[in-house]
Amino acid sequence: MSELQQALLIFAIGAVVTLATVIMIARGHARWHDRDPYDDPIGTPRHD
Amino acid sequence: MTDAPLLDAGLAWLLLVAFSVLWIALGVWWGKRGKGDADDYLLAGRNIGLALSTATLMASWVTGNTTLAAPEVGYTLGLWGMLGYALAGLGLFLFAPLAVRIKRLMPTGRTSGDFVRLRYGRLCWAVFLLITLAYTLGFLITQGMGAGLLLQALSGFDYRLGMVCVIGVSTTYTLFGGMRGVVGTDFIQSLLIMALLVLVAVLGYSRISVEQVYAALATENPSRLNMLLPAGLLFAWNTGLFSMGEVFHNNIWWSRVFASRPSVVFRSFVLGGLAWTTVPIVTGAIALMALAQNLDVPQVNMVFPLITAQLLGSGGAVVVFIIIFASLTSTLDSLLAASADLIAEDVVAHWLLSGASDQQIRQSARLVVVGLGLLTMLLSWQYVTSMYQLLLFTGALVASTIWPIAMGLYWPQANRQAATAAMVLGSITGLLAYVLVAPYCAALVSAAVSAVVMGLGSHWNPERFDWRLLAGR
Numbered sequence: 001m002s003e004l005q006q007a008l009l010i011f012a013i014g015a016v017v018t019l020a021t022v023i024m025i026a027r028g029h030a031r032w033h034d035r036d037p038y039d040d041p042i043g044t045p046r047h048d
Numbered sequence: 049m050t051d052a053p054l055l056d057a058g059l060a061w062l063l064l065v066a067f068s069v070l071w072i073a074l075g076v077w078w079g080k081r082g083k084g085d086a087d088d089y090l091l092a093g094r095n096i097g098l099a100l101s102t103a104t105l106m107a108s109w110v111t112g113n114t115t116l117a118a119p120e121v122g123y124t125l126g127l128w129g130m131l132g133y134a135l136a137g138l139g140l141f142l143f144a145p146l147a148v149r150i151k152r153l154m155p156t157g158r159t160s161g162d163f164v165r166l167r168y169g170r171l172c173w174a175v176f177l178l179i180t181l182a183y184t185l186g187f188l189i190t191q192g193m194g195a196g197l198l199l200q201a202l203s204g205f206d207y208r209l210g211m212v213c214v215i216g217v218s219t220t221y222t223l224f225g226g227m228r229g230v231v232g233t234d235f236i237q238s239l240l241i242m243a244l245l246v247l248v249a250v251l252g253y254s255r256i257s258v259e260q261v262y263a264a265l266a267t268e269n270p271s272r273l274n275m276l277l278p279a280g281l282l283f284a285w286n287t288g289l290f291s292m293g294e295v296f297h298n299n300i301w302w303s304r305v306f307a308s309r310p311s312v313v314f315r316s317f318v319l320g321g322l323a324w325t326t327v328p329i330v331t332g333a334i335a336l337m338a339l340a341q342n343l344d345v346p347q348v349n350m351v352f353p354l355i356t357a358q359l360l361g362s363g364g365a366v367v368v369f370i371i372i373f374a375s376l377t378s379t380l381d382s383l384l385a386a387s388a389d390l391i392a393e394d395v396v397a398h399w400l401l402s403g404a405s406d407q408q409i410r411q412s413a414r415l416v417v418v419g420l421g422l423l424t425m426l427l428s429w430q431y432v433t434s435m436y437q438l439l440l441f442t443g444a445l446v447a448s449t450i451w452p453i454a455m456g457l458y459w460p461q462a463n464r465q466a467a468t469a470a471m472v473l474g475s476i477t478g479l480l481a482y483v484l485v486a487p488y489c490a491a492l493v494s495a496a497v498s499a500v501v502m503g504l505g506s507h508w509n510p511e512r513f514d515w516r517l518l519a520g521r
Contacts, residue, residue: 008281010489014286014288014289018288022142025146037149037152040514
């Protein structure tokens, strides 16, 4: 693998990780937007 | 070019004394306002408005590295260096939605450590504290060393004298002013930095046009315009992920969330990010100007001061002195205040002295400010490595916290064992990448491994966290 190919591979991995992080945050933000911060729609919470 | 200092020693002393007295006087004056309890000292009464909040975010994120390393990578990597460094603004932009959630979930919270302890338990909290303290020390040392090197290059001061002066000034006004003093001085410092940078860029580009810079680069240094430059490709996303790791985990940014009014947190992080992003672009553009004009740059990490002084004469050296002195002090004060907050709240109040009173927490924070200031001087006494290399090393650690923090704020399934494993494995693999592949890959590898561990661990063994546990400290 040439130096450029290695750099492009790492660039692509970086883009994927960044995009995944952005999507996770955007989904989380949308999920809690205009909702009570403690009102969890997923099941009964665990106390421990 | 000779190695002679850019500023006359007398003028340099005058600037140093004038700005030191100004910061200390303003910090102490602002610190006297307010009620004087621990919330007031640590979080400025939790009532900061949009202008002050935006300014303190921008000033804290404009570090000595931004003003020295951003032009350095612009000079060595060209467009990718300039744009890649600007991607560090992603940390502030993406923290904006997280800040809204933090403010609503933890109305009485004080530190990022509070969140990790309550959300993931004490084991994960201990790992988190190790990471954040290692990062904080690394960051403080780079600022201390930057101060010494800068004053030496600009004014001919002894390295240690400059370093001790800058750290001493920041420590003094943080000690007496607390967060209120830090935020107030940050406001003035951010205005100075922005106004003077714009002045340098406008004056610089009035002497040589963008077209001339482009033509000269295309002829003499075409690699600086190459968007497929391997080193540039390696650098780009690493900077963005590193910045996310820095901002998401560090108490500098969490304390700003707790200190600001709920209505301003989202906008202040977005505006602060936008304001900050202009700094590496402007300083990087000035470095490209140096390449285009074939200016002699014997020390690449000093490219910004050297070029500004060459372009604008002794007035340029004065401008650079003010910009970098403001950058260094605004970052050092934020680091000292936020780290004192974290140590007083997490280590003293929740560990060493369980049930500490408000007065004891405030007193502990003051002692930590002084202790950290002295420790930074001690650790910066010898200039041992490149500032930016040291900072990239800490990137391997902090990038491992991105997914545990963000997932833990939004998703009840985020699992405490997975969070601990993500931080440990992300840090280890990031450090291995730093040594075995390239320093520029450390944060990227750490974030990638941490994301996979966090995602899979929480998917296989989901937790059902009760968000109400975060309501109290």
